[in-house]
Amino acid sequence: MHTKSLRELSSDLHAKKISSVELTQHYLDRINKFDKDLNSFITVTPEHALNLAKKADELIKQNKAGVLTGIPMAQKDIFCTQDIKTTCGSKMLDNFIAPYNATVVEKCNQAGLVMLGKTNMDEFAMGASNETSFYGPVKNPWDLSCVPGGSSGGSAAAIAAGLTPIATGTDTGGSIRQPAAMCNLTGLKPTYGCVSRYGMIAFASSLDQGGPMGRSAEDVALFLNVLAGFDEKDSTSVEREKEDYTKNLNNPINKLKIGLPKEYFTADLNKDIHAALDEAIKIYKKLGAEFIEISLPNSPLAIPVYYTVAPAECSSNLSRFDGVRYGHRCKNPKDLLDLYKRSRDEGFGAEVKRRILTGTYVLSAGYYDAYYLKAQRIRHLIRDDFTKAFEKVDIILGATAPTTAFPIGSKINDPVSMYLADIYTSAVNLAGLPGMSIPVGFQHKLPIGMQLIGPHFSEAKLLNTAHVFQQATDFHTKTPGGF
Amino acid sequence: MSVTKDDIHHIAHLARLNLDETRVPEYTQNLNNLLELVSQMEKINTENIEPMAHPLDGQQQRFRDDKITEQNQRDRFQKIAPEIVEGLYIVPQVIE
Secondary structure, eight states: OTTOOHHHHHHHHHTTSSOHHHHHHHHHHHHHHHHHHHOOEEEEOHHHHHHHHHHHHHHHHTTOOOTTTTOEEEEETTBOBTTBBOOTTOGGGTTOBOSSOOHHHHHHHHTTOEEEEEEOOSGGGOOSSSOSOTTOOOOBTTBTTBOOOSSSHHHHHHHHTTSOSOEEEEESSSTTHHHHHHTTOEEEEOOTTSBOOTTBOOSSTTTOEEEEEESSHHHHHHHHHHHBSOOTTSTTOOOOOOOOTTTTTTOOOTTOEEEEETTTSSTTSOHHHHHHHHHHHHHHHHTTOEEEEEOOTTGGGHHHHHHHHHHHHHHHHGGGOOSSSSSOOOSSOSSHHHHHHHHHHHHSOHHHHHHHHHHHHHHSTTTTIIIIIHHHHHHHHHHHHHHHHHHHOSEEEEESSSSSOOBTTSSTTOHHHHHGGGTTTHHHHHTTOOEEEEEEEEETTEEEEEEEEOSTTOHHHHHHHHHHHHHHOOGGGOOOTTO | OOOOHHHHHHHHHHTTOOOOGGGHHHHHHHHHHHHHHHGGGGGSOOTTOOOOOSSSTTOOOOOOOSOOOOOOOHHHHHTTSSOEETTEEOOSOOOO
């Protein structure tokens, strides 16, 4: 049951082979059974889920149901859920009961999706391993001694282990794509402005974007149909016509031009990952795609630019956590300054503090021009590289992450080595482009992800490119043993 | 250019963050490592390049009519506050 596609689950529900209540209970039982080992959920909401499932069953009975009505899902704990704890993986928000729903949550409710709970994540989405969560690290279902990637590691582990068919993620520098790669999933980071950020707790506002994670491009396309769309509550939401992301899934790709950036295929690229990509390229060639070598000359600067811009925006965004209006407050503050300083010291973990310090530094008087403004100028160059490349090619292909899942504890004490996990993904956020990761093989039983990048609002084309590949391969159907 | 422990104390103060004194050397080292990583940016000529603050070109800030669209939900929002007295957020006394 828990390995079925959304289409299969949907047709079972509509044919009344199973009720949403039964399906929901099935997943809740699996969470009960397996999540002690994985730690992929921060909060499980069985009562809420069964209520939603009953409503969904009623809609199905009355023939008022949509495609995804009654299907269980999980929300990354960065999305505000009314009257349900929303922690963002932080002690700062351990007591935070959101007073309203994020637009993404509203849209899921309207589609009749059944939320099983809130998934674990790196604290305030700052991390690439899910080890910075106040609620402890998440284990990778493919190897419990390894990280699932991050920051959407809880969502990734939960889907990979069959504890939910789909889940939301957010991606600021790779946080949907990199965990998808490490857990053998399909994950899509949409174009900036495609999915509403209203009620999604902000980390770096010019880079953050929510998106779908699932087992296949088709599942992700169906889920994106729910999540995407203009929202007047988000000032950066882009007003454009509603799109059906499933409609091009089966288009032939015999005229597709795929770019291979020479900067992504250097001697530094891990050999096994390189070999898996070469195999994937062969498959695409058989399907009729044409490959062209391209150059993204400024891409080596993506990490320096990202780790200037993201902390700057983080330090500004996280100034709202002041111990006054919501969130953690220290005991017996002696004055207002002490209240701010101790509440923030007690509420934030080490990585969040590091980023606040970095951000404050690069924005401070005397350093603003040399760091922040310089980074924003180079960001322009990085974006222009992509614009030029997309004059020649439809899609860019490369690795999602420089390594497969790494052992828990192996990078957490060396922040800069952890930052390099974003080496292939962060440029996409800087340029506001859509990017996705799909499974392309294994290295010693650990999944390898391939990244596909497209021009702004080319999600349907990306999903088509991924779906056609998945029709010709079976990497994405592999699941970890023991679940 | 490297950052000292005193710099870290100053930045932490600007960010309204107390730091555990025993971890200050680590944070100092972390920031210096990060600054070394981002120093690659210095080599790049960015003369006449506009800083890019928004990922999409030509996006204009949307305007809406100046009409009240939100309801007063003070009680609800204050329910999650650490300390409230008669509808007011309470902080330590600021003015003598």
